[in-house]
Amino acid sequence: MNKQAMKEKLCAAIDARRDDIIAIGTKIFEKPELGYKEHYASSLVQQVFADLGLEYRSEIAITGVRAEMKGRESKAKVAVLGELDAVVCPEHPHADPQTGAAHSCGHNVQVAAMLGVAMALKDTGLMAELDGDVAFMAVPAEEFVELEYRNKLRNEGKIKFLGGKQEFIALGEFDDIDVTMMFHSSNSEKKIGIGGTSNGFIGKLIRYIGKEAHAGGAPHLGVNALNAAMLGLMGIHAQRETFRDSDHIRVHPIITKGGDLVNIVPADVRMETYVRGAEMDAIIDASKKVDRALRAGAEAVGAEVEIVQLPGYLPRYNAEALNDIFYQNAVALVGEDEVARGGHGSGSSDIGDVSALMPTIHPYVGGISGRGHASDYAIADPELAYIVPTKLMAMSLVDLLADGAAGVAGCQADFEPVYTKESYLQMWEELLNS
Numbered sequence: 001m002n003k004q005a006m007k008e009k010l011c012a013a014i015d016a017r018r019d020d021i022i023a024i025g026t027k028i029f030e031k032p033e034l035g036y037k038e039h040y041a042s043s044l045v046q047q048v049f050a051d052l053g054l055e056y057r058s059e060i061a062i063t064g065v066r067a068e069m070k071g072r073e074s075k076a077k078v079a080v081l082g083e084l085d086a087v088v089c090p091e092h093p094h095a096d097p098q099t100g101a102a103h104s105c106g107h108n109v110q111v112a113a114m115l116g117v118a119m120a121l122k123d124t125g126l127m128a129e130l131d132g133d134v135a136f137m138a139v140p141a142e143e144f145v146e147l148e149y150r151n152k153l154r155n156e157g158k159i160k161f162l163g164g165k166q167e168f169i170a171l172g173e174f175d176d177i178d179v180t181m182m183f184h185s186s187n188s189e190k191k192i193g194i195g196g197t198s199n200g201f202i203g204k205l206i207r208y209i210g211k212e213a214h215a216g217g218a219p220h221l222g223v224n225a226l227n228a229a230m231l232g233l234m235g236i237h238a239q240r241e242t243f244r245d246s247d248h249i250r251v252h253p254i255i256t257k258g259g260d261l262v263n264i265v266p267a268d269v270r271m272e273t274y275v276r277g278a279e280m281d282a283i284i285d286a287s288k289k290v291d292r293a294l295r296a297g298a299e300a301v302g303a304e305v306e307i308v309q310l311p312g313y314l315p316r317y318n319a320e321a322l323n324d325i326f327y328q329n330a331v332a333l334v335g336e337d338e339v340a341r342g343g344h345g346s347g348s349s350d351i352g353d354v355s356a357l358m359p360t361i362h363p364y365v366g367g368i369s370g371r372g373h374a375s376d377y378a379i380a381d382p383e384l385a386y387i388v389p390t391k392l393m394a395m396s397l398v399d400l401l402a403d404g405a406a407g408v409a410g411c412q413a414d415f416e417p418v419y420t421k422e423s424y425l426q427m428w429e430e431l432l433n434s
């Protein structure tokens with residue numbers, strides 16, 4: 001069968017599965033869970049894999065799941081990813097009342113589309129025409145949140161990294177993968193955006209330690225850790241004019257604990273922050289300035305400060321041959337006028353880490369209204385949000401794995417990895433201990 005015929009067959013199978021795909025996304029949307037706690041979404045993925053007759057492994061990086069489909073030959077292996085976790089957005093109408101979690105980053109759509117690709121390949125029997133394998137990975141914890149909780153998991157030895165894909169890398173789940181694909185949903189003007197870059201970052205957990213005292217009766221006996229934190233924040237603001245526009249630096253701390261009781265001088269104040277940027281060198285430079293500012297706040301009032309450096313995410317790297325494959329299929333699906341290429345987003349994702357190791361693609365696909373990570377985030381166009389990306393990934397799998405997996409070979413020839421797995425793990429270790 002030629003590639004065009006295979007693509008048409010897959011797209012017809014995806015149309016036939018439209019209701020199943022959207023139903024999975026809706027179920028996950030209605031039961032949002034935060035990273036490394038996505039037990040419901042994980043069990044749903046396992047159920048679909050079981051229904052499709054696919055063997056799978058679960059509890060990878062706590063909640064992750066992986067299944068595989070074999071081609072007629074195994075000349076290459078492509079991973080299709082979907083993220084399991086939600087973000088915190090208590091004002092969202094579908095937020096979990098207990099945790100405040102809500103799917104206002106659209107990861108539910110990713111999981112549904114990943115499973116949609118598996119359904120289409122199974123329903124059509126087309127793996128028998130492809131010369132490589134496909135790995136389906138439901139990955140936990142893309143949103144880098146609840147730093148204190150995850151750092152505790154880290155100290156307990158349950159995870160090494162705060163991001164699920166990083167953890168999959170460390171666990172060896174990407175060792176046998178040649179090319180990785182996934183997408184994020186978006187509300188941008190054009191329907192599909194391909195080949196953009198994004199910021200990387202370092203995370204920080206900050207704790208100011210002062211001395212408690214009666215806030216009214218004897219504040220002179222205390223050391224006010226909240227004042228230390230405020231001065232630390234002011235110090236960070238004073239660095240901003242030194243950040244170059246081209247580095248896209250973003251520093252956005254929050255205070256997660258501001259004191260214990262209003263009539264006690266705050267002695268334990270905690271903050272979390274990211275230091276983001278477009279290149280690691282710029283991130284490291286900004287990170288040193290932020291640490292200096294934080295320490296100066298403590299120095300000013302005689303408090304102490306503890307700064308825990310956490311492995312954040314890498315900037316996103318592009319593989320142009322892979323972008324070209326997706327671009328052609330995107331144009332076939334939505335027309336040239338609706339496909340954007342390039343651009344820089346100052347957000348971050350752990351797909352950046354995967355993209356430093358192998359050809360990886362992470363397009364943005366529309367269908368969303370409202371703001372990302374906000375209460376008005378909604379799926380406005382289910383066809384565009386769910387069905388178009390499912391078809392885009394399925395069609396691109398044909399280009400990658402048909403004809404002796406020539407597409408994968410082309411992507412590899414075009415791509416220079418930034419790190420090997422070993423040098424990647426070593427880089428984070430050195431950075432965090434520096």
Ligand SMILES: [Zn+2]
Nearest residue numbers: 087105143373
């Ligand atoms: Zn997000």
Ligand SMILES: [Zn+2]
Nearest residue numbers: 105107142184
């Ligand atoms: Zn996201």
